[in-house]
Amino acid sequence: MIFALETSCDETSTSIISPEGKILSHIIVKQSDHEKFGGVVPEIASRSHIQILQKIIPQTLFEAGMEISSINAFCSTCGPGLIGGLLVGSTVAKTMAIANNKPFYPINHLEGHALSVQINKKIDFPFLLLLITGGHTQIYYVHKIGSYKLLGTTIDDSVGETFDKVAKMLGMKYPGGPEIEKRAIQGNEKKIQFPKPLIKNNDFNFSFSGLKTAVRLKIIKEKNKNNSFTNDVCASFQNTVIEILLRKTEMAIEYVNENFPKINNLVVAGGVAANMQINKSFISLCKKHSLKLAMPPKELCGDNAAMIGWACLQRFNLGYKGDINFKPRPRWGLEELNDEILVNKI
Numbered sequence: 001m002i003f004a005l006e007t008s009c010d011e012t013s014t015s016i017i018s019p020e021g022k023i024l025s026h027i028i029v030k031q032s033d034h035e036k037f038g039g040v041v042p043e044i045a046s047r048s049h050i051q052i053l054q055k056i057i058p059q060t061l062f063e064a065g066m067e068i069s070s071i072n073a074f075c076s077t078c079g080p081g082l083i084g085g086l087l088v089g090s091t092v093a094k095t096m097a098i099a100n101n102k103p104f105y106p107i108n109h110l111e112g113h114a115l116s117v118q119i120n121k122k123i124d125f126p127f128l129l130l131l132i133t134g135g136h137t138q139i140y141y142v143h144k145i146g147s148y149k150l151l152g153t154t155i156d157d158s159v160g161e162t163f164d165k166v167a168k169m170l171g172m173k174y175p176g177g178p179e180i181e182k183r184a185i186q187g188n189e190k191k192i193q194f195p196k197p198l199i200k201n202n203d204f205n206f207s208f209s210g211l212k213t214a215v216r217l218k219i220i221k222e223k224n225k226n227n228s229f230t231n232d233v234c235a236s237f238q239n240t241v242i243e244i245l246l247r248k249t250e251m252a253i254e255y256v257n258e259n260f261p262k263i264n265n266l267v268v269a270g271g272v273a274a275n276m277q278i279n280k281s282f283i284s285l286c287k288k289h290s291l292k293l294a295m296p297p298k299e300l301c302g303d304n305a306a307m308i309g310w311a312c313l314q315r316f317n318l319g320y321k322g323d324i325n326f327k328p329r330p331r332w333g334l335e336e337l338n339d340e341i342l343v344n345k346i
């Protein structure tokens with residue numbers, strides 16, 4: 001039985017995962033105090049995590065019908081993320097572990113997103129991963145747990161951040177991704193031609209800052225900023241992002257097919273994977289390359305403790321031991337896990 005905490009950004013979440021990998025209880029509280037600032041305020045997030053955790057930890061045990069003494073290991077996201085939130089979550093989880101004489105596992109948030117798709121479905125390793133979140137846009141060849149090969153990454157903004165900033169320019173609320181998706185349905189995706197930075201480059205890297213600037217200039221220049229203009233900006237912007245993601249992922253699929261052990265699955269995970277238009281577009285790409293598309297259910301796309309508990313359970317089952325002295329890290333790449341796992345193995 002794993003008790004997991006997720007506090008790396010503005011969701012406060014707790015979960016209990018059974019030894020079979022079933023989610024016995026799961027609470028996600030999206031902090032709403034940030035909306036009026038148009039983005040996450042780290043200090044407010046940390047304080048809110050403290051207040052929310054006090055309420056939801058007992059609720060989590062209650063929902064699972066469990067005493068804390070039945071928990072075998074405690075874990076929390078230890079990075080990457082906002083350091084204040086990471087400190088709150090890890091201090092609480094470590095305290096619970098010490099008080100109950102059980103191990104504490106520091107979990108990498110990106111490993112949580114990467115493996116989240118396996119909670120409800122059997123997806124075999126190796127697979128290709130497109131990780132699209134508020135902080136990251138990366139392509140990995142996931143060989144197995146603890147063996148991650150980074151193929152490409154954004155050289156500036158992440159795709160989620162770009163959605164949020166474009167939404168802010170259009171006066172929409174935070175987080176902007178779901179708002180843009182809603183408006184895009186009513187817009188014409190061919191109406192505005194936006195640039196697709198790095199699309200012709202022969203690598204798997206992304207760049208979104210030029211696209212963001214192009215959207216900003218388009219908005220500034222437009223005299224008649226009516227609903228239909230906003231809808232068209234949203235549709236054209238979203239379509240441009242999708243074309244970039246599809247092109248780079250397709251290049252990575254071709255590269256992996258030639259250079260690495262065979263994959264059967266493309267996994268698209270992270271908060272932005274909740275976008276239905278992205279989902280539809282990747283179904284066609286996968287068909288073309290005889291791959292299965294695996295995307296987590298919507299509730300497991302954004303930040304959540306179930307994916308952290310799941311990643312912890314995999315490590316627990318593989319014989320990795322906990323590390324009560326682990327210091328949370330604001331930056332902590334997936335590839336950095338490759339050596340650390342070997343060091344921490346029993």
Ligand SMILES: Nc1ncnc2c1ncn2[C@@H]1O[C@H](COP(=O)(O)OP(=O)(O)OP(=O)(O)O)[C@@H](O)[C@H]1O
Pocket residue numbers: 008009080081109113132133134135136159160161163164175176177178181270271272273274275276301302303
């Ligand atoms: N339907 C959607 N369409 C596009 N983007 C979306 C949608 N739903 C959520 N997002 C975006 O997902 C992002 C949040 O994802 P997530 O919670 O995985 O990121 P994060 O935890 O902040 O970053 P990281 O995981 O890299 O630390 C936000 O930028 C949000 O706008």
Ligand SMILES: [Mg+2]
Pocket residue numbers: 109113133134271302303
């Ligand atoms: Mg995240």
